[in-house]
Every structure is written in C-alpha cells, then in structure tokens.
Amino acid sequence: xxxxxxxxxxxxxxxxVAGCFAACSDSQTASADxxxxxxxxxxxMVIGITEYEPMNYYxxxxxxxxxxxxxxxxxxxxxxxxxQFQVIDWDNKTFELESxxxxxCWNGMTLTEEVKAAMSCTSPYVKNEQVLVMKSDAIGxxxxxxxxxxxxxxxxxxxxxAAAIESAGYIDKCxxxxxxxxxxxxxxxxxxxxxxxxxxxxxxxxxxxxxxxDLAYGIALTSxxxxxxxxxxxxxxxxxxxxxxxxxADGSLQQLADKYELTLA
Numbered sequence: 452x453x454x455x456x457x458x459x460x461x462x463x464x465x466x467x468v469a470g471c472f473a474a475c476s477d478s479q480t481a482s483a484d485x486x487x488x489x490x491x492x493x494x495x496m497v498i499g500i501t502e503y504e505p506m507n508y509y510x511x512x513x514x515x516x517x518x519x520x521x522x523x524x525x526x527x528x529x530x531x532x533x534x535q536f537q538v539i540d541w542d543n544k545t546f547e548l549e550s551x552x553x554x555x556c557w558n559g560m561t562l563t564e565e566v567k568a569a570m571s572c573t574s575p576y577v578k579n580e581q582v583l584v585m586k587s588d589a590i591g592x593x594x595x596x597x598x599x600x601x602x603x604x605x606x607x608x609x610x611x612x613a614a615a616i617e618s619a620g621y622i623d624k625c626x627x628x629x630x631x632x633x634x635x636x637x638x639x640x641x642x643x644x645x646x647x648x649x650x651x652x653x654x655x656x657x658x659x660x661x662x663x664x665d666l667a668y669g670i671a672l673t674s675x676x677x678x679x680x681x682x683x684x685x686x687x688x689x690x691x692x693x694x695x696x697x698x699x700a701d702g703s704l705q706q707l708a709d710k711y712e713l714t715l716a
Contacts, residue, residue, distance in 0.1 A: 486685040487530075490554055496532050498523050499539040499553035501607075501630050505655040505711040506559040507536065518577070518711040523557050525703070526694050540629065542609030545569045548682055555687070556680040559649055561611035566680060571688040575676035575716035576695055577708065580650040581615040584638060584657060587667035593645075596672060602644040605637035612647035615672040632656075635663055647672055651713060676716045 490496050500507040506519040515536055527534040539547050544556045548570060561579065562572055583593060585602075593599060596619050606613040608627040612634070616625045626643055628634050634646035635656060653668035655661070681687045698704035699715070708715050 486554075486682055487687045487690055490532055490687060491530065494532050495535045496523075496527050496530070496555065497535045497537055497553045498558075499544055499547050499556045500536050500558040501538060501541050503559055503631055503649075503652055505651060505713070518707060518713055519557055519559060521707055522576075522704070525698065525707075526691055529694050529697075530690070541607060544609070544680070548680065554681070559651060559677050560680055561649075561675045562678040563611060563614065563675075566678075569683070570680035571683055571685045572681075573679040573688055573692050573695060575678050576704070577651070577677040578714045578716050579675050579677055580671040581612050581647050581673045581675065582650045582653050582668040582671050583645055584635065584648055584653055584666055584668045585645045586638070587658075587665055589644075590667045590669040593669060596670065599645070605634040605643045605646040606648070607631045607634055610648075611673065611675060612649070615647050619672060635666065638666060639663055654712065 500519070502508050503517075505517050507515060507517045510516050520534075520536065523536075524534045537553055539553065541558070544560075547553045548556060556570065559577070559579065560566065562575060566572065583590070583599070585593070593602075599619060599621060602621070602624065604616050604621060604625040605628055606616055606625055607630055610631065612631065613622070613625065613627060616622050626637060628637060631646075631648045631652055634648055637643045638646050650668065650671065657663045657666040657668055679688075679691060681691075695704065705715060
C-alpha cells in the first residue's frame with residue numbers, strides 16, 4: 452500500500468510538471484508569432500550591452516547612462532515596457548539573442564553584413580568610424596593604413612575594430628580582448644602599440660581631461676553606422692524604426708546626440 456501511494460505521488464508530480472511545461476510551451480507558441488507582443492506581455496525589453504562610453508557606461512554615481520541608455524529608455528517608454536540592461540560578451544551577441552537571454556543588441560553596434568545577416572536590424576541612427584589609438588607622442592607618425600604593419604594591436608573580440616584590423620591585413624598582430632575599454636588599457640600599459648576602437652569612444656575617453664590623457668586617436672580605418680539588432684524576422688524592428696523617425700522629427704534624438712557629441716545618421 453505504501454509503495455502504491457509513493458508511486459501515485461511520483462506519478463502526480465510528473466504529470467504536474469508536464470502540464471506546466473505544456474502550458475509554458477503553449478504560451479511561448481502563442482507569442483512566437485509576435486516578438487513585439489512577447490516583449491509587451493513580459494513588460495521588459497532585455498537589452499544586451501557592453502560598458503562603452505559614451506553609449507552605455509556608469510557615471511560617477513554608479514548609475515548607468517549614455518546615449519544608447521537614454522535612447523533605449525525613451526523607446527521602451529513609448530512601447531510601454533521597461534528597459535532592462537544586461538552586460539554580455541559582445542562576441543556572443545548573436546547566440547545571446549537567439550537563445551532568448553536578451554531581446555536586442557543596442558550598444559553602438561556597427562551594421563556590418565555579418566550582423567545584418569544574423570539579426571533583424573533597424574535603420575542606422577548614428578555615424579561612426581574605426582580609428583587608430585596610440586600614445587599621443589606617437590600617433591602623428593602614422594597617417595596611412597599602409598604604415599601600420601610595424602605595429603601590434605588590441606581590439607575587442609567580435610568588434611568592428613577587429614574586423615578593420617583584419618581587413619587591413621594585420622590580424623596576426625592583434626590581441627583580442629573582452630571590451631573596447633580593455634583595448635585602451637592594453638595601449639596604456641604598453642603591452643601593444645595601438646588599438647582600433649569606435650571614434651565615438653575614442654573622442655570620449657582619450658586626451659586631456661579624460662581617463663586616458665596620454666592617448667590620442669588618429670586615422671580612420673573604416674567609416675560605418677550604428678543600428679539596433681533584434682531577432683531574425685522580429686516585428687519589433689519596424690515598430691522601433693517608427694519611433695526613431697518620430698524622435699528625429701520632434702528633435703529629441705538630435706538633442707540627445709548633441710548632449711553626447713554624436714552625429715546622427
């Protein structure tokens with residue numbers, strides 16, 4: 452009798468878990484047709500970022516701020532959801548997106564062909580370049596990409612900077628790091644001669660009055676534009692594009708760009 456009760460208890464537990472799983476699966480299936488509805492139903496948009504001034508960074512009070520931070524918060528407010536920021540390994544951004552760990556990549560993301568093939572991307576919103584950063588007393592010696600063969604580099608893994616170094620033919624002399632800020636540290640420490648990072652970050656973080664006063668940026672290896680990446684075929688993309696156009700039309704996006712000294716696309 453005791454064995455029978457134990458068996459029934461186990462059986463009921465299994466059936467309960469299976470029922471919950473089925474219910475969850477049905478719920479996920481119901482929202483699978485609309486990524487926008489899925490995000491609205493849960494009330495949050497999980498945004499994959501790295502710490503990158505001036506796009507997403509922590510200020511002196513420990514508060515997350517930056518152009519993309521404020522931009523995302525404004526867009527999410529219009530969508531009626533909360534912006535929830537999650538620091539990710541940028542090299543794994545596509546996996547994080549496809550697995551559902553995040554809902555979008557929104558961190559000064561360059562619209563490369565690879566990115567556009569892997570994600571549903573918005574229209575461009577900010578212009579950028581990949582620039583060479585070195586010690587300020589050396590940067591003036593390099594005025595053309597063809598002169599860079601004698602240098603060693605650092606770049607964020609999976610970044611447009613790393614792609615620019617590869618396109619220039621110098622990837623075998625490049626150390627990849629977790630974040631663009633780490634690439635600056637490599638140059639500052641002297642472990643490499645130069646790094647290639649976004650001009651938006653170089654402007655904000657090098658030169659007098661910054662964290663890297665002895666570093667300076669020079670020639671551009673590429674020019675590019677930033678966009679926001681959602682899951683493939685996501686209906687959120689079109690909705691966010693509408694909001695971007697609204698914010699351009701009412702001047703609020705230009706005002707935000709002026710605040711962070713950026714150029715709108």
